[in-house]
Amino acid sequence: MRDVRRVGARAPALDYGAGMSANLVELARRRGAAGAPTAVELLAAAAAERGALRDEDIRAVALRTGLPEATVHGVATFYDDLRAPRGRRHVRVCTGTACFAATGGAHVEQLAAGLGVAPGTRTEDGALSLGETVCLGFCHSSPAIRDGDTIDAGPGALERVLTGRTQASGEPPVRSILPSPVLTQPGDWSGLRSALTLHSAGDLLAEVREADLRGRGGAGFPAGRKWEFAATVPAQRRYVVANGDEGDPGSYIDKHLMERSPALLLEGMALAGFAIGAHEGFVLVRSEYPASKPALEAAADAARTAGLLGTDILGSGFDFDVTIVEGAGSYVVGEETALLACLQGLRGTVSARPPFPAERGLYGMPTVVNNVETLCSVPFIAQHGAGAYRALSPGESAGSKLVCFNERFARPGVVEVPFGITVRELCDEVAGGLAGGGALKAVQIGGPLGGILPAQLLDTPFDFAPLAAVGCMVGHGSIIGFDEATDMRALARHLLRFGADESCGKCFPCRIGLERAHAMVAARAPVDRARLEALLETLELGSLCAHGGGMPAPIRSLIAHFPQELGLA
Amino acid sequence: MIGLTIDGVAVEAEAGTTVLEAARAAGAEIPTLCFDERLAPFGACRVCLVGLADAPTPVASCTTPCRQGMVVDTRAPAARRVAGAVVELVLSELPEAPAEHTELAAVARQLGVGRPRWPGAVHPERADTRHPYLAFQHGLCISCGRCVRACDEIQGAFALTATGRGFSANVTAGIDAGFRDSACVSCGACADTCPTDAITEVSLLALAESATI
Numbered sequence: 001m002r003d004v005r006r007v008g009a010r011a012p013a014l015d016y017g018a019g020m021s022a023n024l025v026e027l028a029r030r031r032g033a034a035g036a037p038t039a040v041e042l043l044a045a046a047a048a049e050r051g052a053l054r055d056e057d058i059r060a061v062a063l064r065t066g067l068p069e070a071t072v073h074g075v076a077t078f079y080d081d082l083r084a085p086r087g088r089r090h091v092r093v094c095t096g097t098a099c100f101a102a103t104g105g106a107h108v109e110q111l112a113a114g115l116g117v118a119p120g121t122r123t124e125d126g127a128l129s130l131g132e133t134v135c136l137g138f139c140h141s142s143p144a145i146r147d148g149d150t151i152d153a154g155p156g157a158l159e160r161v162l163t164g165r166t167q168a169s170g171e172p173p174v175r176s177i178l179p180s181p182v183l184t185q186p187g188d189w190s191g192l193r194s195a196l197t198l199h200s201a202g203d204l205l206a207e208v209r210e211a212d213l214r215g216r217g218g219a220g221f222p223a224g225r226k227w228e229f230a231a232t233v234p235a236q237r238r239y240v241v242a243n244g245d246e247g248d249p250g251s252y253i254d255k256h257l258m259e260r261s262p263a264l265l266l267e268g269m270a271l272a273g274f275a276i277g278a279h280e281g282f283v284l285v286r287s288e289y290p291a292s293k294p295a296l297e298a299a300a301d302a303a304r305t306a307g308l309l310g311t312d313i314l315g316s317g318f319d320f321d322v323t324i325v326e327g328a329g330s331y332v333v334g335e336e337t338a339l340l341a342c343l344q345g346l347r348g349t350v351s352a353r354p355p356f357p358a359e360r361g362l363y364g365m366p367t368v369v370n371n372v373e374t375l376c377s378v379p380f381i382a383q384h385g386a387g388a389y390r391a392l393s394p395g396e397s398a399g400s401k402l403v404c405f406n407e408r409f410a411r412p413g414v415v416e417v418p419f420g421i422t423v424r425e426l427c428d429e430v431a432g433g434l435a436g437g438g439a440l441k442a443v444q445i446g447g448p449l450g451g452i453l454p455a456q457l458l459d460t461p462f463d464f465a466p467l468a469a470v471g472c473m474v475g476h477g478s479i480i481g482f483d484e485a486t487d488m489r490a491l492a493r494h495l496l497r498f499g500a501d502e503s504c505g506k507c508f509p510c511r512i513g514l515e516r517a518h519a520m521v522a523a524r525a526p527v528d529r530a531r532l533e534a535l536l537e538t539l540e541l542g543s544l545c546a547h548g549g550g551m552p553a554p555i556r557s558l559i560a561h562f563p564q565e566l567g568l569a
Numbered sequence: 570m571i572g573l574t575i576d577g578v579a580v581e582a583e584a585g586t587t588v589l590e591a592a593r594a595a596g597a598e599i600p601t602l603c604f605d606e607r608l609a610p611f612g613a614c615r616v617c618l619v620g621l622a623d624a625p626t627p628v629a630s631c632t633t634p635c636r637q638g639m640v641v642d643t644r645a646p647a648a649r650r651v652a653g654a655v656v657e658l659v660l661s662e663l664p665e666a667p668a669e670h671t672e673l674a675a676v677a678r679q680l681g682v683g684r685p686r687w688p689g690a691v692h693p694e695r696a697d698t699r700h701p702y703l704a705f706q707h708g709l710c711i712s713c714g715r716c717v718r719a720c721d722e723i724q725g726a727f728a729l730t731a732t733g734r735g736f737s738a739n740v741t742a743g744i745d746a747g748f749r750d751s752a753c754v755s756c757g758a759c760a761d762t763c764p765t766d767a768i769t770e771v772s773l774l775a776l777a778e779s780a781t782i
Binding site: 004005006007008019021022023024055058059068069070071073074077078330347349351352354500501502503504505506507508509511512513514515516519520531534535537538540541542543544 | 595
């Protein structure tokens with residue numbers, strides 16, 4: 001008979017997620033559950049007011065939040081908005097991938113030279129500062145520059161900002177190519193009305209499962225399964241969190257939804273709350289989108305007045321309300337465990353899963369974290385049912401998807417499309433091909449963690465499995481077209497610089513590996529292919545989250561399709 | 570009890586046991602850098618990667634709970650290859666090689682890590698030597714978070730924090746003011762757990778130095 005070893009658990013249990021301090025979460029919970037502002041919010045307000053955080057600001061925030069001083073200092077050194085000094089006039093230049101595709105990065109140098117201040121610095125008299133930001137979500141009209149809270153973009157923006165005539169850029173056109181639009185029309189709360197009058201929470205949950213709604217934030221996890229986990233874990237309290245940290249450069253889908261269809265998102269959150277038994281919801285919006293929080297707050301106020309949020313909604317006995325919280329500049333905060341850390345006012349670093357947020361999330365309670373577009377799809381399912389939702393797409397995946405195109409295309413904007421349409425149809429027919437009629441060299445779909453599809457593979461269907469088969473992904477749904485003038489080694493450099501800058505710094509492969517990968521392609525020397533590929537493998541297999549794990553995907557594409565341009569040796 | 574197989578050995582583990590705990594109890598040697606059995610698992614260093622029969626990619630054994638029927642291979646080639654590469658990356662970020670007696674040096678020897686294939690920027694050298702008992706060489710910090718967690722979970726002083734992000738991540742005491750002007754109570758838990766000698770106890774260091782003269 002074989003020897004059997006018996007082992008008892010000795011290490012402290014994985015209570016709040018591996019890497020999340022149980023003590024700090026408890027401290028954050030005491031104030032946070034009472035609705036007090038978080039350390040991140042207080043620090044952001046102090047930084048905006050004073051131009052730079054001083055030690056006394058850190059101490060004041062520590063006192064108000066009950067967090068240790070060192071902890072608050074750690075938070076202050078993590079987020080972009082808290083780290084960069086600000087002058088009385090604070091200009092931020094977008095260094096996202098759509099702006100790169102438009103200018104190759106020249107707009108950053110031109111702006112810095114014209115203003116006479118280097119990125120990340122302010123003038124000695126404190127009058128002016130320049131920061132870099134990824135991304136402002138004006139990818140339909142690059143390059144984009146934020147001057148105070150005004151975002152100017154497109155032709156002439158640089159000259160206007162340099163001459164003090166900054167003007168607000170127009171919002172992108174929005175349309176649907178479906179027979180009747182689902183995500184491109186504002187919400188009217190009919191989904192919530194029908195759920196509260198016709199369905200039980202269990203019915204709604206079953207309907208969302210049946211609808212096969214997959215997460216729209218990148219990972220594609222089935223929303224119904226996530227909800228079911230959160231609904232069945234025994235707990236005193238549950239939360240719904242909308243992930244409005246649309247950090248993927250090139251994507252302005254969630255920005256459109258939060259700013260121009262905010263009621264649809266709030267309705268989706270209320271439905272999620274009804275289904276899982278939550279009474280509180282939070283939206284974490286990016287600070288790079290200054291118009292998002294006000295739009296959502298106005299919509300929430302209107303909903304409360306109409307009895308659609310608050311207590312006893314529509315006389316059903318169901319209570320649900322939503323709080324809007326702004327982030328402070330960090331791409332990785334879009335990852336769900338980092339997002340919850342940010343929402344609790346802590347450093348936005350990633351925690352190992354399990355436990356998943358659906359089991360232990362905000363303040364250690366079961367929490368559904370869904371992407372904005374995912375939640376915006378729920379009202380249709382609640383009103384019309386799973387069958388109608390699945391029928392929206394002839395392709396393998398259910399429902400519709402918002403995509404958005406960058407400024408290189410003839411008709412950039414947000415478009416609602418069915419799954420299964422080819423990428424070529426999207427680029428040529430929906431977006432009208434490249435502006436100026438040139439040939440498309442490649443497209444990057446779904447954000448910086450998505451592979452790059454060369455022109456010869458444009459007939460690939462736009463759907464989860466076919467894109468994965470060619471090293472790409474649906475991701476967030478952004479489609480960035482690169483024209484023939486694009487230098488692919490410069491693109492690799494651009495992407496890896498973004499990756500290294502945004503690494504949360506927790507897991508070792510990502511923290512060090514992305515820095516090294518960037519250095520390899522930024523050097524003038526040829527890139528040693530074997531060494532680069534060994535590094536990419538370390539990132540892919542070793543990283544804690546999808547940031548380090550996904551950044552190699554576009555680099556793998558460039559190695560496969562543009563080896564000469566990459567300068568491989 | 571949960572039944573699983575680790576390197577061919579049948580193991581029965583209590584619910585909540587991690588794969589790392591079970592594997593070590595079953596006699597497997599899994600090197601780690603950010604793990605300290607006195608602290609909650611952190612999952613940052615990725616050196617404890619192992620292969621699972623039903624997973625396409627390696628997993629961090631320190632944060633993976635045992636599951637019924639799990640088949641673990643602590644010597645899976647991809648897991649060992651990546652773990653070695655990670656330690657190589659760690660060595661490449663230090664301004665000088667770690668002292669022979671440190672945990673980092675021992676892990677590098679155990680994994681047979683040689684000269685880093687990806688040399689590059691190293692952490693700037695910066696020292697806090699104003700405290701009577703504790704010294705901090707920031708250049709040697711590998712952001713494993715053990716000191717921060719020891720200060721939080723063992724002592725409850727919260728004198729330390731992770732700072733920055735990405736490659737410039739580091740650890741600092743107080744509002745970057747050094748141990749002396751922080752909430753530090755001189756317990757030494759941070760120095761005790763540090764795997765690189767970034768944080769050391771001054772008196773012990775002095776003793777060691779005088780002994781070598």
